[in-house]
Amino acid sequence: MSSTSTIYDFSTLTGSIDASLHSWMAPGLALTAELVLVGLVFLTFYALLGLFLVYLERKVCAVIQNRYGPNRVGPMGLFQTIADLIKLLMKELIPIRRADHFLFNLAPFIVIIASFMAIAATPFARGLQAVDLNIGVFYVMAVSSLGVVGILLAGWASNSKYSLIGAMRSGAQIVSYELSVGLSLLAVVVLSGTMQLSGIVESQANGWWIFKGHIPVIISFIIFLIASTAEINRGPFDLAEAESELTAGFHTEYSGIKFAFFFLAEYINMFIVSAIGATVFLGGWMPLHIGNLEAFNHVMDFIPSMVWFFLKTFFLIYVIMWFKWTFPRLRIDQLLTLEWKYLMPISLVNIVVIAFIALMGWHF
Amino acid sequence: MNVVMFYLLSGIILTFSLLSVTTRKILRAAVYLLFVLVATSGLYFLLNYEFMAAVQLTLYAGGIVVLIIFSILLTSHISHKFKHPALMNLLAGSGVAVVGAATALYAIFTHPFSDAVQPDVPVDMTAIGTQLLSTDKNGYVLPFELISILLLASMIAAIVIAKKGKQQEQ
Numbered sequence: 001m002s003s004t005s006t007i008y009d010f011s012t013l014t015g016s017i018d019a020s021l022h023s024w025m026a027p028g029l030a031l032t033a034e035l036v037l038v039g040l041v042f043l044t045f046y047a048l049l050g051l052f053l054v055y056l057e058r059k060v061c062a063v064i065q066n067r068y069g070p071n072r073v074g075p076m077g078l079f080q081t082i083a084d085l086i087k088l089l090m091k092e093l094i095p096i097r098r099a100d101h102f103l104f105n106l107a108p109f110i111v112i113i114a115s116f117m118a119i120a121a122t123p124f125a126r127g128l129q130a131v132d133l134n135i136g137v138f139y140v141m142a143v144s145s146l147g148v149v150g151i152l153l154a155g156w157a158s159n160s161k162y163s164l165i166g167a168m169r170s171g172a173q174i175v176s177y178e179l180s181v182g183l184s185l186l187a188v189v190v191l192s193g194t195m196q197l198s199g200i201v202e203s204q205a206n207g208w209w210i211f212k213g214h215i216p217v218i219i220s221f222i223i224f225l226i227a228s229t230a231e232i233n234r235g236p237f238d239l240a241e242a243e244s245e246l247t248a249g250f251h252t253e254y255s256g257i258k259f260a261f262f263f264l265a266e267y268i269n270m271f272i273v274s275a276i277g278a279t280v281f282l283g284g285w286m287p288l289h290i291g292n293l294e295a296f297n298h299v300m301d302f303i304p305s306m307v308w309f310f311l312k313t314f315f316l317i318y319v320i321m322w323f324k325w326t327f328p329r330l331r332i333d334q335l336l337t338l339e340w341k342y343l344m345p346i347s348l349v350n351i352v353v354i355a356f357i358a359l360m361g362w363h364f
Numbered sequence: 365m366n367v368v369m370f371y372l373l374s375g376i377i378l379t380f381s382l383l384s385v386t387t388r389k390i391l392r393a394a395v396y397l398l399f400v401l402v403a404t405s406g407l408y409f410l411l412n413y414e415f416m417a418a419v420q421l422t423l424y425a426g427g428i429v430v431l432i433i434f435s436i437l438l439t440s441h442i443s444h445k446f447k448h449p450a451l452m453n454l455l456a457g458s459g460v461a462v463v464g465a466a467t468a469l470y471a472i473f474t475h476p477f478s479d480a481v482q483p484d485v486p487v488d489m490t491a492i493g494t495q496l497l498s499t500d501k502n503g504y505v506l507p508f509e510l511i512s513i514l515l516l517a518s519m520i521a522a523i524v525i526a527k528k529g530k531q532q533e534q
Contacts, residue, residue, distance in 0.1 A: 031365055098443070103395060133414045135489065142418040145426030149398060152433050156391060164437065171434050195489055 007287070007305050011127030038130055042119065046268060051081045053267040056314075057321055064325040091256035096158060099253070103157035108254070108261035110150030115268045117143035122275045123197050125285045125306035136197035137185050140276055141178070144231070147269065148174040151233075151240065151250050154262070158253035166249025169332055170233055170240030176339045177237075180227035183347040187220035187354045188213070188280045191363055201284040206291055208283035213363050216354045221281045223347050225319065228273040230335070232266065235324035239332055274316035278309065282316075285309040369410055376403040388446040391436050398429045415492060 017037075021030040055070065055078065062069025070077030096104065118140050123129040133139050148171055155167020189195055191213055192203035203209075209217050230237040241249030251262045278284060285305035289297045330338070357363055377400050384396035401424040408417035449457070496504050 028365060100389065100391070103391065106395070133418075135414050135418050138418045138422075139414065142421035142426060145422060145430070146402075148430055149395075149425075149433065152430070152437060153391070153395065156433075156437050168434075168437060171430065171437070175430060175434075193490075 007126050007301055009127040010125050050264040050267050054081045060321045061325050088260045093256045096253050099159045100157040103153050107150045107154035108258050111147050111265040112261050114147035115265050118272045123284055132198050135195045137195045141182055155250040160253050162246045162252045163250050166240045166246050174231055177227045177230040180223055180343045180347050183351055184220040184224035190354050190358050201286050204283040204286045210281045216350050219350050223343055229320050229323055232269040236327035236329050274313045277316050278312035282312045373403045373406045390440055394432050401425045
């Protein structure tokens, strides 16, 4: 398509950085330098994003509850979360007697590493993606299933009733909702015929899948939203840390920066599922294109691809936050009923319908 | 770089395999097993065989280890520690391990590996999918269907077992 070529391709930038690094040093050294560089970029992004999302959550919550939210530290309370971070860094790390210390300390890292691995495959803009695997969707599903191990370990190693109950709930929840997330993503994989995330984005150059795929894709988008909210342990599915009954669930015994790791990972996971949802259903960095309306599509191309990506992602993040502050928390039996008796059968039927549509070529 | 990564991953696999069978705390054994499986998937990534790596991660690391950990959480307490195994068992176990390792190493070292570097074969998802359901030569449709029936049978069995407890309660 000719109109997409006007979008700035970040691979020219990364390519020139790569070339200049190779001209300065030996190939092995240049590769190491690039690895360090990418790592640093992601670390910085991770920290800034975490701080901003916590701030956003407070503001959104405040708006929904008719309050101001943080408004004292910095302009509009923007530095509130930085102050909180400094507080968390200086807090004492309380060692638990009769806990399994090795696993207790390991658990936050497993959770963080799992979300790091998932964010590596996210396409932020045209040509701006750390690894573009040909099994992108499958890879994200695979690494995001590792995070639950950290939660289970945290609950067990704390040697506390609350933590253990929280971990068990979260384990049951994540393992069952993973299926619905997978099946709803599979809907678009069937239609676009590829699992590569960049390929899925390219396939939406003449319209996003949510518009092109008729009602079945809208159904799978809704299922994806519900199931992924459950998978990241957020309200109304936050049984794993239900404050009113379990103190803080699986991270009851954690303090200081170890607690901050869980907290940060939760927010980053929210970003990751929103980014995947935006990429698969809402076109990722692809601007709003309508069929072959060349003029309209060309105007839309002037908005940079990164802006499109972040707009869509933050829209989904806002929806997920909206869920949390609107719906009451589910009971564990309601949670499992919702997944196994409603979402799961619906998505199974839905995937058959979508396969039929793809076979007949009824989608646009 | 590839060589460094290979030795790193192999080191992780060897160390944690040993730790996983020598530790006396059951959950730690499960976690060491997780490290071994994740490092194995790292080896697949190193071979550019991403599909296999992701399968390894989803099935073994994300599926089986989570199930193992889940059942440990339900059944065992944190203060529980296994006793040291009996001397006879220890000797027999390590004997079997040494013989097994020696056989594998002998087979690997005597096998004439050709130096010719094969070009990267891109593993296409469509090819894997077609092969899985093809009835032609080298098609996998029969094993695929057999495994499906086996899974269905075990799922029905699990439901029957779960139902039985409920009837006794009433």
